[in-house]
Amino acid sequence: MARPITFLSDYGYADEFAGVCRAVIAGIAPEAAVIDLTHGVTRHAIREGATILANALPYAPAGVHLAVVDPGVGSPRRALAVRVAPEDRVLVGPDNGLLWPAIERLGGVVEAVDVALSRFRLEPISATFHGRDVFAPVAARLALGVPLSEAGEEIATDSLTTIEVSEPVIGESRIVAHVVSVDRFGNAVLDLADRHLAQTGLRMGNHVAVETGDRVHDAAFTLTFAEVGPGELILYVDSYRSLALAVNHASAADRLRLAPGDEVVLRPQP
Amino acid sequence: MARPITFLSDYGYADEFAGVCRAVIAGIAPEAAVIDLTHGVTRHAIREGATILANALPYAPAGVHLAVVDPGVGSPRRALAVRVAPEDRVLVGPDNGLLWPAIERLGGVVEAVDVALSRFRLEPISATFHGRDVFAPVAARLALGVPLSEAGEEIATDSLTTIEVSEPVIGESRIVAHVVSVDRFGNAVLDLADRHLAQTGLRMGNHVAVETGDRVHDAAFTLTFAEVGPGELILYVDSYRSLALAVNHASAADRLRLAPGDEVVLRPQP
């Protein structure tokens, strides 16, 4: 009985890259269910891929979690297989920070190996397509139950490349948050989560002053878009329980000129 | 033994939404085959999604048919699981008309429940992603054989939201049809089907006068595009047995200025 494999990448859909990785997996572990999370991550966008992966994996069954956004392919960056507690999940991908937020959310590293020279990789190995030649065949073997220690060379669990994640500064009447990502509708996700709300004066149904640069905008803190008219700014809790700014039927990122990393100050209104 | 689950949505491919729904299904019903019909429905286009679903399902094995095009998510619209006769198929999706044409084509409602508050939904439920939190987990349980009555609260089978479907007015020498949809090649599908042909004077191989607004166009009624030169207008039977207008190597919708809902009058020529 093989474990399921989730698969996320920036390979896109125009080319056969993701399909060939799936073909390699099917050849090694035909019983393993492969669940494509998405192959639509912006090309080489490690932080975007990392955020999606960390958000999605708590909804996926425990198994092997393959992720490839790999601008450094061909350079001597390490290739990881990492086991996390407590569900014995295994993450496989390049050591560039892509896996890091998911590893943290899933409970932290228990065991890590470098699979760049794995005995399970395909030969001859290409310089540019390690998804096919390294990550997919290693993930497939791990799905079959092969121990991590046979898939690569052990490395220190505290040696993994991390991604710095911004943190909000939380006060009762003033919250300094940062834009984590902007989706294709122009909604700007903040580094503020609903678990932070109790420490703040933000209350659903009330209004919020949103300071960006030297401008101040008024937003309603609502449950859904439907509660305001088209063109109005809202603060809401998105489906991953992060606070986000949106404009109904338009782009909050355009209106407020927001990009990932930008600072936003929120002041609850009475 | 789990039933297969077909899955259609407007989630697109750039984001992980469809993938996360599949992950949720895989966690609950790992044995269920999931068949993605498409996630490329135009965002919030209920009627387009409904037409595709009704056309596609007769080609799919009987099972659970999950469909999510849900502009009203977060509002108090009902969430449906509906059983149709005679193959015991179950459709799952929002109660906004999306499922209606498929339900009618598959034989009509036998049993319906509102799953908005289903015991099988994920907690905490989000306000904006009921595909993940309601529809996918309910569909997965139903695929495992759980009775509809355990998935939600029974509702009257005649209380479902319907979509009004246009009907052609058929005469021997004059047929009033309407544009149902325009595909990405500019082909305009009409509400006229090949089963209507016998009642009309339309004969393959003959020509047809096509009146749109105050203009009249000449079209050949052909089996395939290959029978006319580039730029010529044809009437043909599409792969779902609907009559459609096309221009070889160009867009009929652009040429004739057609959009969904428009009236087209066809007059068979000798």
Place this chain on the structure above:
Amino acid sequence: MARPITFLSDYGYADEFAGVCRAVIAGIAPEAAVIDLTHGVTRHAIREGATILANALPYAPAGVHLAVVDPGVGSPRRALAVRVAPEDRVLVGPDNGLLWPAIERLGGVVEAVDVALSRFRLEPISATFHGRDVFAPVAARLALGVPLSEAGEEIATDSLTTIEVSEPVIGESRIVAHVVSVDRFGNAVLDLADRHLAQTGLRMGNHVAVETGDRVHDAAFTLTFAEVGPGELILYVDSYRSLALAVNHASAADRLRLAPGDEVVLRPQP
């Protein structure tokens, strides 16, 4: 136990075409794993689809290999099911050259049938969607182990439509190659493979003069893009072991004005 089915097409992702083919397969051969290679082949681009298929199939487990890029659907072109040696793989698709390079790479034809009138096709058959009505149901039956001879009418193995593949003219100090394809990053793949290198003076680490038309460009022959600065031209071995021209962070096809079929003369530099 059903064989796996790989599936490549130009159906794209906006429509339900590929999904409906998968639904048909699932109805006939529910146990068969379906591996989508890609549905993003440029519409009607037989040669592009043929190249991707030939490159991808060696990485796929032996089974049934369905491919549909079919501008001639509705015309009297034959529909093929072809068995190749030595792994008993079966390819299914239109007889327009799409399957040819893959057939050659996999060892050549052993047995071929025309499935255009197959007893396994769906009735009524459409004029425009043979992927759904002919190729998918035939592929599904073959995955179940039905002999080729039952799927269609035997045809001569030397009667298949071929695609002419260009060949490089190889010398020690002058190599005449041709552009096979240009990918979406502007990398130009040549008909020169790494197995040809020993017969030439091309050595990794050295430079190469690249003549296109009446212009000469200097390129470094490197293992990866990372070895040169942005904007520099390189010759490299791509992940399918073909030689290719690329410009780091830009398009080689634009810079050198290259299109498929163009001649390129390479002269190794000391």
